[in-house]
Amino acid sequence: MTATVHTFPGKTTPSLDAMVQLVAADLNQVNAVILARMQSEVALIPELAGHLIAGGGKRMRPMLTLACARLLDYGGARHHKLAAAVEFIHTATLLHDDVVDGSGLRRGRRTANIIWGNPASVLVGDFLFSRAFELMVEDGSLKVLRILSRASNVIAEGEVNQLTAQRRIETSEDQYLDIIGAKTAALFAAACRIAAVVAEREDATEEALDAYGRNLGIAFQLVDDAIDYASDGATMGKDAGDDFRDGKVTLPVILAHARGDAAERTFWRDAMEGRRTSDADLAHATRLLETRGAMADTLDRARHYGQRAVDALGPFPAGKAKAALVEAVEFAIARAY
Amino acid sequence: MTATVHTFPGKTTPSLDAMVQLVAADLNQVNAVILARMQSEVALIPELAGHLIAGGGKRMRPMLTLACARLLDYGGARHHKLAAAVEFIHTATLLHDDVVDGSGLRRGRRTANIIWGNPASVLVGDFLFSRAFELMVEDGSLKVLRILSRASNVIAEGEVNQLTAQRRIETSEDQYLDIIGAKTAALFAAACRIAAVVAEREDATEEALDAYGRNLGIAFQLVDDAIDYASDGATMGKDAGDDFRDGKVTLPVILAHARGDAAERTFWRDAMEGRRTSDADLAHATRLLETRGAMADTLDRARHYGQRAVDALGPFPAGKAKAALVEAVEFAIARAY
Numbered sequence: 096m097t098a099t100v101h102t103f104p105g106k107t108t109p110s111l112d113a114m115v116q117l118v119a120a121d122l123n124q125v126n127a128v129i130l131a132r133m134q135s136e137v138a139l140i141p142e143l144a145g146h147l148i149a150g151g152g153k154r155m156r157p158m159l160t161l162a163c164a165r166l167l168d169y170g171g172a173r174h175h176k177l178a179a180a181v182e183f184i185h186t187a188t189l190l191h192d193d194v195v196d197g198s199g200l201r202r203g204r205r206t207a208n209i210i211w212g213n214p215a216s217v218l219v220g221d222f223l224f225s226r227a228f229e230l231m232v233e234d235g236s237l238k239v240l241r242i243l244s245r246a247s248n249v250i251a252e253g254e255v256n257q258l259t260a261q262r263r264i265e266t267s268e269d270q271y272l273d274i275i276g277a278k279t280a281a282l283f284a285a286a287c288r289i290a291a292v293v294a295e296r297e298d299a300t301e302e303a304l305d306a307y308g309r310n311l312g313i314a315f316q317l318v319d320d321a322i323d324y325a326s327d328g329a330t331m332g333k334d335a336g337d338d339f340r341d342g343k344v345t346l347p348v349i350l351a352h353a354r355g356d357a358a359e360r361t362f363w364r365d366a367m368e369g370r371r372t373s374d375a376d377l378a379h380a381t382r383l384l385e386t387r388g389a390m391a392d393t394l395d396r397a398r399h400y401g402q403r404a405v406d407a408l409g410p411f412p413a414g415k416a417k418a419a420l421v422e423a424v425e426f427a428i429a430r431a432y
Numbered sequence: 433m434t435a436t437v438h439t440f441p442g443k444t445t446p447s448l449d450a451m452v453q454l455v456a457a458d459l460n461q462v463n464a465v466i467l468a469r470m471q472s473e474v475a476l477i478p479e480l481a482g483h484l485i486a487g488g489g490k491r492m493r494p495m496l497t498l499a500c501a502r503l504l505d506y507g508g509a510r511h512h513k514l515a516a517a518v519e520f521i522h523t524a525t526l527l528h529d530d531v532v533d534g535s536g537l538r539r540g541r542r543t544a545n546i547i548w549g550n551p552a553s554v555l556v557g558d559f560l561f562s563r564a565f566e567l568m569v570e571d572g573s574l575k576v577l578r579i580l581s582r583a584s585n586v587i588a589e590g591e592v593n594q595l596t597a598q599r600r601i602e603t604s605e606d607q608y609l610d611i612i613g614a615k616t617a618a619l620f621a622a623a624c625r626i627a628a629v630v631a632e633r634e635d636a637t638e639e640a641l642d643a644y645g646r647n648l649g650i651a652f653q654l655v656d657d658a659i660d661y662a663s664d665g666a667t668m669g670k671d672a673g674d675d676f677r678d679g680k681v682t683l684p685v686i687l688a689h690a691r692g693d694a695a696e697r698t699f700w701r702d703a704m705e706g707r708r709t710s711d712a713d714l715a716h717a718t719r720l721l722e723t724r725g726a727m728a729d730t731l732d733r734a735r736h737y738g739q740r741a742v743d744a745l746g747p748f749p750a751g752k753a754k755a756a757l758v759e760a761v762e763f764a765i766a767r768a769y
Binding site: 135137138139140188191194195196213214215217218219221222224225226228229231232235237240241244245247248250251252254255256258259 | 531554563569595
């Protein structure tokens with residue numbers, strides 16, 4: 096089977112529908128675990144956690160665990176608890192991210208830190224993170240614990256790295272790829288890999304699913320970073336231009352800066368260092384990204400990683416699960432169009 | 433052997449010296465693990481973590497693991513990595529606490545959030561927390577993982593509970609004990625209990641060491657909360673009156689409020705709700721704590737838990753390790769004098 100990433104406008108728009116259908120019954124079980132295990136006698140915990148967990152998330156990462164388990168014909172139920180653990184880790188990082196970035200909008204809703212304050216967001220994040228480890232301990236696989244504790248550590252390291260790179264226009268494409276590989280792709284990779292662990296498959300299967308998740312994660316983040324310059328809050332669910340105003344040096348900026356003339360480079364430095372943050376500056380930035388082909392090439396890079404994700408699925412038999420995983424890649428990229 | 437908590441001024445001042453001597457060689461190993469495992473290519477991580485980890489901490493919790501292991505004549509080395517994990521968990525909670533409280537001074541030094549900002553403190557805390565789990569996974573005991581993931585979750589829950597109780601003068605003594613049992617005593621208990629796990633002792637030994645650590649932790653926190661009204665930044669290493677100004681309803685305040693007349697109750701409500709925060713108000717509060725016997729009785733409660741900690745050691749044979757653990761209790765309480 097040769098699979099191609101279809102991302103051209105005009106074709107049927109790729110969606111997560113196939114994956115949602117594939118894992119619907121399992122996802123109900125995961126949601127039941129999530130709901131049961133985010134409870135606490137301290138009412139603020141389920142209140143705050145529920146705002147984010149119930150608030151329109153796609154459950155992308157737990158769905159990947161479930162879909163990969165289906166790909167391997169896994170017939171057990173261990174992955175429900177572990178997929179919930181993955182979602183808890185993800186939610187904890189979102190809560191802390193919003194504090195770190197001072198964000199006000201996520202998934203089209205006000206962020207928890209705006210409603211309940213930074214202290215509550217930090218601490219409920221810690222609660223969910225440690226609860227994720229309790230779920231893994233209950234499952235009892237040291238291998239899963241190793242994969243997800245490593246991923247969690249890599250994520251935190253990537254977030255600090257991003258903080259260090261913030262407002263530094265000198266950030267290279269390699270550094271940028273290191274950062275998104277850590278802060279986004281590591282958890283995608285781990286979410287997929289643990290399906291091979293519960294299905295007790297050989298190392299090569301673990302590696303293949305890890306590669307699928309990792310490349311999908313990179314594609315996903317590249318598209319996110321492009322969309323930040325091409326959408327408004329309504330379509331993206333977060334404030335457009337957030338990265339621009341926060342001085343986050345993402346790939347579109349790196350490419351436009353590298354290809355720009357002296358005046359453009361000065362503009363980008365000023366912008367990233369916080370001296371050009373108006374709506375007119377953002378509009379100017381968006382034009383430069385277009386004229387320098389930075390948007391198109393960022394999406395081209397995304398397609399490259401998307402194709403690698405699809406090719407990592409090569410060893411697996413065709414079927415509904417594989418088709419759903421391929422379409423998830425197409426969906427990740429098509430969001431930009 | 434009958435052991436008594438000696439806390440009267442005039443006697444030889446109890447110290448941690450006996451414990452430090454007892455575990456000195458082991459602690460060197462633990463410090464080597466800590467130093468090696470807080471490293472990262474992202475320079476900000478060891479820089480920030482080192483500020484707190486190298487910055488005058490007593491290593492109380494890892495020393496408890498080591499001393500309890502000595503009490504059990506444990507001859508292995510597994511506890512070095514696990515004691516480092518305990519210290520990483522503790523350091524992560526300190527980093528997040530200082531963000532939550534907006535603290536400026538800890539152990540007599542400027543806090544990390546003041547020097548590097550809240551975002552870095554949140555994320556390096558996450559790094560250390562996940563690194564702690566990596567260390568536990570390397571050790572490979574699911575029992576230890578269960579104990580420390582549970583303790584971490586209880587700590588986070590206790591911190592959120594404290595946040596909810598903040599500025600609420602109605603907080604009861606029971607609620608307060610729940611909070612400090614979670615935020616402080618849970619990690620003391622876990623640090624001691626894991627020594628019995630690595631030494632492969634029966635459940636009763638685990639329970640006894642857990643009880644020792646838990647009661648010591650409660651005594652320790654009660655004394656801390658009393659000291660906050662009885663010291664200056666120089667002797668305590670943090671800003672005196674912090675709890676008062678933050679509206680933290682600790683036991684001294686609960687007792688003074690319960691025993692106060694109408695005017696005093698109004699004062700305490702105003703103070704906890706943030707309407708009386710001047711130095712004169714703090715001085716007035718301190719006087720009320722004295723006249724109502726709230727300081728004396730908080731320390732009396734601390735001695736009660738200290739005595740329970742000592743009695744939990746009853747089943748263990750006399751010797752250097754037991755003497756050091758008893759003196760640690762005496763030290764925890766004597767800090768108030």
